[in-house]
Amino acid sequence: MEAPTITPVSSSPLDSLPAQYGYQLFAGLIVLALALIAYGFISKKSPASRQRIITGGAALLFLMVAVFFQTKVDTQRGFIADQEKRFDAMIKKVEQEKGKEAALKMQYMYMPSAEALKVMTLNNKSLAADYVWLTTLQYVSNSFRRGEKFEMLIHFYQTMVDLDPHWIDAEINGGKVLSALIDEREKSEKECYKYAIDANQDNINNLWKLYYEGGLLYVMPPNDPRKLAEFSRKSAEYFDAAMQCPGFPKNMEGVVRDRVGRLKLEAREPGATGSSFYREAEEMMASNATASDTPGPLQEISRRDWLKAHSMALAAALTDACAAYKKRTGAFPPNLEPIVKSFEHPDAFATDAYGFPFDYDAATGTATSHGAKAVHAVQAGHVINNLCEFFHAANGRLPKDLVELRDFVRNSNESLLHPPSVMVIEAIGDAQSIAADTSAGRADAQKHLDPTVGPLGPWKYDATKGEVVFPPECDIKALYGHVADFDWKPTSITRKQ
Amino acid sequence: MIIFTIALNTFREAVRDKILYVLLAFGGLLIVGSKAIGYVSFGQEYKIMADMGLAAIWMFSGMVSIFVGTGLIYKEIDKRTIYTILSKPAQRWQFLLGKYLGLALTTLVNMLVLSTAFLAYLWLSGGLVTVALLEALLMIFFEMLVVTAIAIFFSSASTPILSAIFTTIIFFFGQLTKWIVDLAGTLQASAATDEARERYRVIGGWLYKVYLLLPNLHTFNIRQEAVHAEPGVWIGAHELWYGTLWGLAYTAAVLLAAQLIFSRRNF
Numbered sequence: 118m119e120a121p122t123i124t125p126v127s128s129s130p131l132d133s134l135p136a137q138y139g140y141q142l143f144a145g146l147i148v149l150a151l152a153l154i155a156y157g158f159i160s161k162k163s164p165a166s167r168q169r170i171i172t173g174g175a176a177l178l179f180l181m182v183a184v185f186f187q188t189k190v191d192t193q194r195g196f197i198a199d200q201e202k203r204f205d206a207m208i209k210k211v212e213q214e215k216g217k218e219a220a221l222k223m224q225y226m227y228m229p230s231a232e233a234l235k236v237m238t239l240n241n242k243s244l245a246a247d248y249v250w251l252t253t254l255q256y257v258s259n260s261f262r263r264g265e266k267f268e269m270l271i272h273f274y275q276t277m278v279d280l281d282p283h284w285i286d287a288e289i290n291g292g293k294v295l296s297a298l299i300d301e302r303e304k305s306e307k308e309c310y311k312y313a314i315d316a317n318q319d320n321i322n323n324l325w326k327l328y329y330e331g332g333l334l335y336v337m338p339p340n341d342p343r344k345l346a347e348f349s350r351k352s353a354e355y356f357d358a359a360m361q362c363p364g365f366p367k368n369m370e371g372v373v374r375d376r377v378g379r380l381k382l383e384a385r386e387p388g389a390t391g392s393s394f395y396r397e398a399e400e401m402m403a404s405n406a407t408a409s410d411t412p413g414p415l416q417e418i419s420r421r422d423w424l425k426a427h428s429m430a431l432a433a434a435l436t437d438a439c440a441a442y443k444k445r446t447g448a449f450p451p452n453l454e455p456i457v458k459s460f461e462h463p464d465a466f467a468t469d470a471y472g473f474p475f476d477y478d479a480a481t482g483t484a485t486s487h488g489a490k491a492v493h494a495v496q497a498g499h500v501i502n503n504l505c506e507f508f509h510a511a512n513g514r515l516p517k518d519l520v521e522l523r524d525f526v527r528n529s530n531e532s533l534l535h536p537p538s539v540m541v542i543e544a545i546g547d548a549q550s551i552a553a554d555t556s557a558g559r560a561d562a563q564k565h566l567d568p569t570v571g572p573l574g575p576w577k578y579d580a581t582k583g584e585v586v587f588p589p590e591c592d593i594k595a596l597y598g599h600v601a602d603f604d605w606k607p608t609s610i611t612r613k614q
Numbered sequence: 615m616i617i618f619t620i621a622l623n624t625f626r627e628a629v630r631d632k633i634l635y636v637l638l639a640f641g642g643l644l645i646v647g648s649k650a651i652g653y654v655s656f657g658q659e660y661k662i663m664a665d666m667g668l669a670a671i672w673m674f675s676g677m678v679s680i681f682v683g684t685g686l687i688y689k690e691i692d693k694r695t696i697y698t699i700l701s702k703p704a705q706r707w708q709f710l711l712g713k714y715l716g717l718a719l720t721t722l723v724n725m726l727v728l729s730t731a732f733l734a735y736l737w738l739s740g741g742l743v744t745v746a747l748l749e750a751l752l753m754i755f756f757e758m759l760v761v762t763a764i765a766i767f768f769s770s771a772s773t774p775i776l777s778a779i780f781t782t783i784i785f786f787f788g789q790l791t792k793w794i795v796d797l798a799g800t801l802q803a804s805a806a807t808d809e810a811r812e813r814y815r816v817i818g819g820w821l822y823k824v825y826l827l828l829p830n831l832h833t834f835n836i837r838q839e840a841v842h843a844e845p846g847v848w849i850g851a852h853e854l855w856y857g858t859l860w861g862l863a864y865t866a867a868v869l870l871a872a873q874l875i876f877s878r879r880n881f
Contacts, residue, residue, distance in 0.1 A: 239790070243838040244666070247655075283839075286661070287661075290658075
């Protein structure tokens with residue numbers, strides 16, 4: 118018997134079985150069959166027993182003959198792998214003759230519509246959904262590529278949702294896999310999560326899971342840093358919606374509320390103002406920091422974040438007031454004094470939460486929290502110090518000044534810098550000058566990295582140590598010193614009429 | 615007493631039928647095999663096991679009702695044993711009811727075996743045995759009572775092959791009858807003119823009347839809800855009771871129709 122030629126595309130358990138064992142087994146069974154037939158003829162048992170033995174032997178022999186011919190068929194038809202190759206070739210041919218759309222539609226034919234599946238399974242919709250799910254897994258896990266995976270899989274996903282909308286686990290897992298297949302999260306949000314959410318409006322106990330997953334979809338920073346604020350806002354909205362659903366677990370409220378607060382902090386657009394946004398964030402942080410069921414470490418983190426949120430809320434309120442002042446008088450105020458006096462509680466604006474007076478740019482009418490900038494400077498400074506180590510590892514010496522470091526980071530091919538990670542861009546990048554496209558945008562962002570200037574102005578650099586010199590206000594212990602005696606009370610930031 | 619005697623005898627005869635054990639074996643195989651499919655389901659093992667288990671019990675219980683039930687009366691006529699029974703003080707309706715109850719008992723035992731195997735396997739595999747799953751199994755049994763009555767109806771009028779074909783068609787079609795009502799709505803919505811819309815509305819009315827007379831077996835299908843139900847949560851008790859009462863009423867109507875045919879039959 119000739120061994121079939123197998124060229125597997127995907128792995129099969131049979132691949133690990135040595136071929137000779139198959140031959141030995143085959144030969145052994147044929148010998149057994151012949152032996153049974155012979156024994157049936159020569160045995161001295163009763164005729165009925167002999168007939169049974171001969172019949173059994175003959176059945177086994179015919180089965181082995183069938184196996185023999187099966188392997189012949191597989192040799193000629195090339196087994197499953199070659200079948201798939203032929204299918205791929207056919208799809209390519211259709212694509213060349215009729216276009217990509219036609220080829221994709223041809224493959225869609227392998228997945229009947231939800232209505233057709235309901236009929237085929239005699240109204241066992243749950244079973245039909247299981248079939249669709251298993252078929253989807255085959256497409257995802259198969260090594261060959263046919264057409265555009267996301268476009269085809271989304272059809273499967275939505276069919277599954279149509280058949281069994283309350284199958285939340287599969288919808289969540291499917292959504293995760295699909296969102297990993299494309300860069301555009303907005304597309305997977307619309308086609309997966311929103312689709313499933315719309316279908317589950319009556320599933321009051323589990324709907325929160327879909328909103329929660331929608332929040333997780335946007336929690337990861339985007340490739341294009343200009344979208345960070347938008348992603349954070351969307352993520353916060355989804356988490357908010359999840360918390361408002363009836364079935365949301367009580368033990369998750371603290372953590373999620375904290376996360377929403379942080380996301381709202383991140384959701385500031387470059388140059389955007391609006392204190393209500395930060396007020397919500399600081400209220401959430403304060404709630405987490407004082408709630409008795411919040412774990413100790415989380416309370417500590419929430420208090421620190423509250424300092425930033427409160428400072429930014431006050432700064433945003435001042436900036437809003439400056440804009441209103443300009444609208445009234447035609448110019449921004451020369452300093453913050455007339456602005457502060459316009460609030461019902463001017464003493465609330467004496468300093469930010471870190472104890473620093475607010476910084477004010479009269480040219481743009483923007484107030485910023487010196488303390489928040491100091492915290493940012495601490496983070497940025499550590500990133501710059503790490504980059505100095507990168508420079509040292511690449512060149513065998515420390516950079517002589519930050520200009521040399523700047524040239525290095527702008528031209529380096531290190532994975533952290535080419536393209537630069539979101540952390541590096543936030544520390545020493547200029548988000549305003551980044552191009553619109555995702556991967557090209559981040560590559561362009563590298564050209565605009567500038568470690569010479571920090572949130573508090575130009576850095577001082579110690580060439581002997583290869584470190585930046587932190588300004589006195591960047592003392593972390595002092596910055597977070599207020600945390601120990603945290604006693605947040607709501608402060609009115611309403612302007613006088 | 616006669617009814618129960620006939621029922622018990624029918625049960626004893628049915629359990630000797632080899633087709634019952636073949637169906638039980640295949641049902642068990644499908645339940646056990648569902649775990650293998652569950653392995654490749656990326657974390658959805660228990661859901662798929664529950665789906666396949668319930669579907670297997672539904673399908674094989676239906677096949678028991680059909681294949682055993684459609685031959686019941688015909689066998690008695692063919693073997694001429696019916697003369698012996700009816701020559702005793704046993705009315706035809708008692709004979710029919712006894713046969714029905716015997717087959718219902720056979721279906722119950724068959725379902726108990728499969729259900730026990732299914733629930734035990736699910737529990738041993740780490741899945742949850744919820745109240746809703748038990749409700750789904752109960753509704754499958756009520757559905758089989760209706761199917762059994764239909765099988766008896768055809769069996770009293772026709773040969774086993776034709777009875778099996780008709781009962782199978784009704785068993786399948788009964789899952790899809792609500793599409794008749796949906797069809798009317800679809801036609802009405804897609805009508806281009808007011809006249810067409812009005813015509814489809816009238817047709818829809820008649821289709822709805824036809825729908826009410828058909829065996830709407832989908833009424834008993836709560837398998838999808840059962841699979842997703844939380845532990846300790848009952849599924850819509852009110853709706854299930856109405857469905858059950860419908861099933862009992864429909865069964866009575868079918869059996870009475872069977873009696874009408876059987877009472878006039880000469881053999």
